[in-house]
Amino acid sequence: MAALLVLALSACTGGTPAPAPPAPSPAGSAAPVSLETGTDVGNGRPAVSHDGLMVRRRAVIAVHPAAGADLGxxxxxxxxAAAAGGVVLSDIAPDVLEPAILEHISPELILALPPGSTGDDAQKLAEVAFGPEGSYPGVEHVHVSSVLVHDLRFTVAAADPxxxxxxxxxxxxxxDALGxxxxSLGSGVLTVTYTGPLLSDALVESVRNGMARGAGGDPADVALAPRSTTGEGVDMSREPEPATEPEPSPEDGGTHSHDTGTDHTGTDDSGH
Structure with a gap:
């Protein structure tokens, strides 16, 4: 399995490693969405109006394995290495990466550092785990990157959550929609939380439709909010389009240092 860890995008360290959204369906019915699990169709960034505190930056590491390597x-x-430093890693879908990185590496394993971690934290973790470049068998190099994720909470009243x-x-x-x-079950309330690749407005509405139908209500009855109301969110209108050109690989004469231009946004990761 190719390994990918979510940390803040800055570089790759050797050895240490839109199509239009589907039209919304009538209220109370699920929007028909053809998609890869947890993301919208296509490689471009979806149109996102649910931003601010609902969008966060996360720091990530993508491990590019040697051919045929077992990444277990x-x-x-x-x-x-993370546990020794009191850090808990979590899985996240590879689609949080920009198309340029996905053209270079197709990760099958993706882990995320907790909110508040920086690119430096990610780089240090990779160095502790794998040592100097080329010293750990099975790992060709590591990408350290910053990504945008949706951090959402859907809540609906339910007689039997x-x-x-x-x-x-x-x-x-x-x-299908979220991966x-x-x-979380409360007294007369069901809450669904999601942290992962950015979702289009149409895909968010398909989630609300599905929850509302099961609860016997309307999509408007499903409240959408940030997973956390603290920390710093992201204004998507100020975000540049993600890079789409594949990164150069060592085999193509490229270097191990990759920069897709996302570092200008910083590496701060707001808490949940």
């Missing part, structure tokens, strides 16, 4: 041991080393959760899981619309998500 590499992941274990990274997690051990547990039954609603089961119905939503059986239907599968949330897993990984978490649920």
């Amino acid at each position: 041991p590499a992941r274990a080393r990274l997690e051990q 547990a039954a609603l959760t089961a119905a939503i899981a059986e239907e599968g619309i949330l897993s 990984n998500y978490a649920t």
Whole structure:
């Protein structure tokens, strides 16, 4: 498995490593969305109006493995190094990366540093785990990068939150639209939280439609809010378009130092 860790995008360290959105369907019905799990169709950034505190920066590391390498041991080393520093890594979909990086590396394993981590934290973690360039078998190099993620909370009233959760899981619309998500059951309330690749407005509405239908209500009954109301969000109108040209690889005469131009936004990661 190719390993990818989410840390703040700055460089790659050797050895240490839009099509138009689907039209919304009538209220109360699920929007038909053809997509890869947890992301919108295509390589471009989706149109996003749900921003501010609903969009955050996350620091990430992408491990580019040597050909045929088993990345299980590499992941274990990274997690051990993180645990030693009191850092908990978490999985996140590879689609948080810019198209230019995805053209260069197709990660099958992606882990995220916690909110508040910086690119320096990511770089140090990779160095602790893998040592000097070329010294760890199976790892060719590591990308250290900063990405944008949606950090959302959907809440809907439900007479039986547990039954609603089961119905939503059986239907599968949330897993299709979001990939990984978490649920929390309250007294007469179901909450769904999501941290992952940016979602188009149409895809967000498809989630609200699915939750509302299961609860016997309307999409407007599903409240959408930031997962956390503290920290610093992102104004998407000020974000440059992501790079789409593939990064040069060592085989093509490129170097191990990659910069896709995202560092100008900084590496601060607001907390959840």
